[in-house]
Amino acid sequence: MNVVAIWCVAALGILLFGMGWPISGLRRQENRYFGFDADPSNLLYKSIRAHANTAEYAPFLAVLILYLGAHNPATWVIWTMVAATACRYLFVVGVIAFPTMAKPNPVRFISAGGTYVCGLMLSCALLV
Secondary structure (H helix, E strand, O other), rough: OHHHHHHHHHHHHHHHHHHHHHHHHHHHOOOOOOOOOOOOOHHHHHHHHHHHHHHHHHHHHHHHHHHHOOOOOOOOHHHHHHHHHHHHHHHHHHHHHHOOOOOOOOOHHHHHHHHHHHHHHHHHHHHH
C-alpha cells in the first residue's frame, strides 16, 4: 500500500470526523440541538454545510485513493490524491472563513473545481 494514499485517507477521515466536534460545540453554544437557520452568514449553518459537503465527497475519494494506492500508482496519480485531499480542506476553509455563503468566493470555486477534476482523474486512473 502506498504511504501517501494512507495519509490522504487518514486526512480525509480527520477532516470529516473532526468537523463534528466543533459543530456540536456550536449547537450547544446556540442552544440549537437539531436543525439550523438557513442564514448563509451563520457559523453553525456554514459549518454544517461544509461538513455535509465533505461527507458527500470524502468517502468516495477515500475509496478511490485506497484502491489506487494498493495497486502501485503512477506518480501523477499520487499527486492527484494529494491535490484532491488538499481541495477538500481548502473547500472547508472557503466555506467557513468567508463572511457569507451567499456570495461565491475564489477559494470555494478553486477547491470545488479541483475536487471535480481530481475525482475525475482518479476515476479515470481506475481504467488505465
